[in-house]
Amino acid sequence: MKPRTLYEKIWDAHVVAQEPDTPAILYIDLHLVHEVTSPQAFQGLRERELSVRRPDKTMATIDHSVPTFPAERLARPITLQDIRDAQAAQQVAQLEANAAAFGVPLLGLDSPSRGIVHVIGPELGLTQPGMTIVCGDSHTSTHGAFGALAFGIGTSEVEHVLAIQSLLQTRSKTMNVRFDGRLRPGVTAKDMILALIAEIGIGGGTGHVIEYSGEAIRALSMEGRMTICNMTIEAGARAGMVAPDDTTFEYLHGRPYAPKGKAWDEAVSRWQKLPTDDGAKFDAEVVIDAGKLEPMITYGTNPSMGIPITAPVPDPAELADPTQRSSVEKALRYMDLQPGKPLLSHPVDVVFIGSCTNSRIEDLRAAAQIVHGRKVAAGVRMLVVPGSEQVRRQAEAEGLDRVFKDAGAEWRTAGCSMCIAMNGDRLEPGQYAVSTNNRNFEGRQGKGGRTMLASPLTAAASAVTGVVTDPRTLI
Amino acid sequence: MEPFKTLRSKVVTLLINDIDTDQIIPARYLKATDKIGMGDHLFADWRYRPDGSPNPGFVLNRPEMQGREILLAGDNFGCGSSREHAPWALVGYGFRAVISTSFADIFRNNALKNGLLPVVVSADAHQELVADLKHDPAGEVAINLAAQTITFPGGRTERFPIDSFSKHCLLEGVDQLGYLQSWLPRIKAYEAEHPAPVQTTARSR
Numbered sequence: 083m084k085p086r087t088l089y090e091k092i093w094d095a096h097v098v099a100q101e102p103d104t105p106a107i108l109y110i111d112l113h114l115v116h117e118v119t120s121p122q123a124f125q126g127l128r129e130r131e132l133s134v135r136r137p138d139k140t141m142a143t144i145d146h147s148v149p150t151f152p153a154e155r156l157a158r159p160i161t162l163q164d165i166r167d168a169q170a171a172q173q174v175a176q177l178e179a180n181a182a183a184f185g186v187p188l189l190g191l192d193s194p195s196r197g198i199v200h201v202i203g204p205e206l207g208l209t210q211p212g213m214t215i216v217c218g219d220s221h222t223s224t225h226g227a228f229g230a231l232a233f234g235i236g237t238s239e240v241e242h243v244l245a246i247q248s249l250l251q252t253r254s255k256t257m258n259v260r261f262d263g264r265l266r267p268g269v270t271a272k273d274m275i276l277a278l279i280a281e282i283g284i285g286g287g288t289g290h291v292i293e294y295s296g297e298a299i300r301a302l303s304m305e306g307r308m309t310i311c312n313m314t315i316e317a318g319a320r321a322g323m324v325a326p327d328d329t330t331f332e333y334l335h336g337r338p339y340a341p342k343g344k345a346w347d348e349a350v351s352r353w354q355k356l357p358t359d360d361g362a363k364f365d366a367e368v369v370i371d372a373g374k375l376e377p378m379i380t381y382g383t384n385p386s387m388g389i390p391i392t393a394p395v396p397d398p399a400e401l402a403d404p405t406q407r408s409s410v411e412k413a414l415r416y417m418d419l420q421p422g423k424p425l426l427s428h429p430v431d432v433v434f435i436g437s438c439t440n441s442r443i444e445d446l447r448a449a450a451q452i453v454h455g456r457k458v459a460a461g462v463r464m465l466v467v468p469g470s471e472q473v474r475r476q477a478e479a480e481g482l483d484r485v486f487k488d489a490g491a492e493w494r495t496a497g498c499s500m501c502i503a504m505n506g507d508r509l510e511p512g513q514y515a516v517s518t519n520n521r522n523f524e525g526r527q528g529k530g531g532r533t534m535l536a537s538p539l540t541a542a543a544s545a546v547t548g549v550v551t552d553p554r555t556l557i
Numbered sequence: 558m559e560p561f562k563t564l565r566s567k568v569v570t571l572l573i574n575d576i577d578t579d580q581i582i583p584a585r586y587l588k589a590t591d592k593i594g595m596g597d598h599l600f601a602d603w604r605y606r607p608d609g610s611p612n613p614g615f616v617l618n619r620p621e622m623q624g625r626e627i628l629l630a631g632d633n634f635g636c637g638s639s640r641e642h643a644p645w646a647l648v649g650y651g652f653r654a655v656i657s658t659s660f661a662d663i664f665r666n667n668a669l670k671n672g673l674l675p676v677v678v679s680a681d682a683h684q685e686l687v688a689d690l691k692h693d694p695a696g697e698v699a700i701n702l703a704a705q706t707i708t709f710p711g712g713r714t715e716r717f718p719i720d721s722f723s724k725h726c727l728l729e730g731v732d733q734l735g736y737l738q739s740w741l742p743r744i745k746a747y748e749a750e751h752p753a754p755v756q757t758t759a760r761s762r
Binding site for chain 2: 141412
């Protein structure tokens, strides 16, 4: 048999049928649902008098429009009455009603497992190697860290999967991104992915599924791999993937939905056959020397506008391509930043640790390591928002909440929070944030807000100094 | 879905690269549970001033732009989130086609399911169309989906790519779910041969 890539193996195993000149019918193993991109899909089912065909392959949760609260003020689970934004409350109530009416399991407001959809899938062991996973959310690419094929879909497609558990899909091109060498201290998975997006551009992965390989990827924890796969969509690629290995299996073993006993051993031997075969061909290859990377930070209004933290902000006048020049000019106007000057020492108003990119236990530990024994600088608001209630409990068991609260940071309940600013957590116009989320688009974190994307280490370092800070100076 | 066969319209020009879905429709408008009124929120942060009044400097607010059904954008239109609210907003406003040199994958898929035609042209053709419209801002562009052609005000005709299945769905005004449903027996057979890796209903909380 012809050598195949990880992507091709999963693709081949899930094609139900394909007619000439028509997309393939791809079977979906797991459909994750949240309150924002599902109401119109359930409505579509009602209009067509259809049911949810496989509720046993569907899992719903509430994350985007739910407010977060200071954790110490809320000793009980959130209720619908706690959501003061009437429209958000209605959206949440709608998902509760839809889940009940269609028999879809829901990790609702009162569930101890509630959290950001891309945090809880892996945490519960729902995300497993070799699966096809979709969700009405572009950051579904996160789940590819387990060697699954996982991608975001629109609401029409959410309706398709609810109705028939399959999707019409065309095969993507493949790109291998190899990170050679080892990261230096203070440099993280977030810096790797920001460096890649800066190199290939915000549309550099369009039409492709990226597989990450190389020594630096193998050395990463599952949390780090999830951060990288999560932001793969920011380079335009449909999905990111990492071949499963012992790190993957160790993470999954014993999780609630992971196979048990004999089924576990059988699953592992199946999963071990997934990695890309020797000699398999990719449509594109990119190699990055991880040993040369520095902490990265963005200066502009899309995730490809990133620079090593010690580097100056690019001068548009020095860019040869006129469209690129005008993009950078527009971004610098919005960000109100001077070309040619480094971002280091630029004042910061808000630091946000959270989002499906960087809200897992390892991210919180990294931030706490910097904050420990220090204070959040005067005038800076620091929010720490765990990705799930489970992450919150674990962090509290480890005493991380105390570290953050003692420093003067806000320790909040789980949710998408300030990554999407549709739940009450948002920047004010003109504010600068160093943020661990995934998008620095204009207004993403609040109308007029200015986002600099960085790692949890860099964000925490900037919180305690009050200015953009190289975390290597504080470790 | 209304069939899409041909379209002839003047053009709204918004020559910004990498227009992301947060610009097309900011997240605070995603709390709706229906599709009604999305067109009012199209490009909201560019289109309206902080007090909610129209920003006279933004192209959509110019009187001569009203009723135009084609949007000409910069490269890589629709990057970012998977929100189908983006094509709902564009269609709700009245656009039926967007022209760019490239589209983000999820946006393109979402657009095609809502009768919004993403027209990909080469960088060279894009430049020529921009020049044509500079010369004649009221010039009309003609799109013929069956022939997969776009004709510029200056007369240049280009062929644009679209997969034959999406083209068929647009021309007939049918959605894809019906086609998927016709494969139900095969989907069931697939399920019989492939045990589910996880069962979400196996554990309640």
